[in-house]
Amino acid sequence: MRDGLYSGDCLEFMRAMEAGTADLTLTSPPYDTLRDYKGYSFPFESIAEQLHRVTRPGCVVVWVVGDKIDGGRSLTSFRHGLHFQEVGFHMHDVMIYQKKNTPFMRCNAYTNAYEFMFVLSKGKPRTFNPLKERTVRNGMEMLVHNKGPDGVNRKALKELKREKTRTNIWAYAVGMGGTTADKIAFQHPAVFPERLAEDHILSWTNPGDLVFDPMCGSGTTCKMAMLHRRRYIGVDLSEEYIEIARKRLEAYRVAIA
Numbered sequence: 001m002r003d004g005l006y007s008g009d010c011l012e013f014m015r016a017m018e019a020g021t022a023d024l025t026l027t028s029p030p031y032d033t034l035r036d037y038k039g040y041s042f043p044f045e046s047i048a049e050q051l052h053r054v055t056r057p058g059c060v061v062v063w064v065v066g067d068k069i070d071g072g073r074s075l076t077s078f079r080h081g082l083h084f085q086e087v088g089f090h091m092h093d094v095m096i097y098q099k100k101n102t103p104f105m106r107c108n109a110y111t112n113a114y115e116f117m118f119v120l121s122k123g124k125p126r127t128f129n130p131l132k133e134r135t136v137r138n139g140m141e142m143l144v145h146n147k148g149p150d151g152v153n154r155k156a157l158k159e160l161k162r163e164k165t166r167t168n169i170w171a172y173a174v175g176m177g178g179t180t181a182d183k184i185a186f187q188h189p190a191v192f193p194e195r196l197a198e199d200h201i202l203s204w205t206n207p208g209d210l211v212f213d214p215m216c217g218s219g220t221t222c223k224m225a226m227l228h229r230r231r232y233i234g235v236d237l238s239e240e241y242i243e244i245a246r247k248r249l250e251a252y253r254v255a256i257a
């Protein structure tokens with residue numbers, strides 16, 4: 001299968017893909033009929049099975065998913081997570097995608113501000129390039145955890161770290177200017193932040209690896225894969241969304257050539 005953007009059903013597409021070819025799949029499915037996309041087909045169990053088949057051993061699928069909230073939570077995300085284990089994936093991590101700004105309010109519960117990011121691996125992940133963040137007080141704040149049983153902290157000051165590995169809760173601004181600056185992307189109703197895509201691509205792949213998004217919508221995953229010199233394949237059921245993705249990527253292709 002050649003790299004690029006394709007319109008079509010991802011299940012059919014994956015059935016035609018060679019086994020063990022995707023180094024990272026990063027995608028967000030159309031869960032719980034929350035939105036009326038331009039066409040809809042979501043046989044989850046078969047998709048999960050094919051995702052496992054096309055994933056290269058030692059590689060990762062990041063599944064960004066939430067629940068419909070209508071008086072209570074659907075817990076579709078939980079069902080997905082458990083089923084992924086049944087088809088052979090290892091639930092390497094359950095990460096949180098926190099939305100810094102969210103307009104959705106509930107009158108009798110707290111405002112939901114997150115989705116899950118299931119990090120599913122086929123065996124042990126072979127690539128992990130941990131992203132770092134600055135420590136709050138050059139690492140002083142971590143000393144309290146290093147006290148011995150006598151309550152004395154023996155960690156030498158020279159060992160203090162200015163950086164530490166990020167936590168598994170990632171927060172992003174969403175909406176115009178937050179998700180992306182590409183106006184054309186907002187012709188799609190459910191774009192995820194391009195920094196989210198970038199952060200996963202940098203974490204789980206190296207340049208030249210193949211990044212796959214079987215439900216790519218406006219092409220966020222593919223754009224960030226291209227900008228970071230990864231190969232990419234994006235598929236969406238809607239020809240219209242694929243056209244948006246093509247135009248969106250075209251604007252950057254010249255810049256990186």
Ligand SMILES: C[S@@+](CC[C@H](N)C(=O)[O-])C[C@H]1O[C@@H](n2cnc3c(N)ncnc32)[C@H](O)[C@@H]1O
Binds near residue numbers: 029041190241
């Ligand atoms: C949540 S959106 C993905 C948005 C994307 N992450 C972005 O940033 O633009 C889910 C997408 O799945 C697509 N879709 C639904 N069923 C599909 C199928 N069977 N095969 C391929 N794409 C499908 C929809 O058209 C929709 O664009």
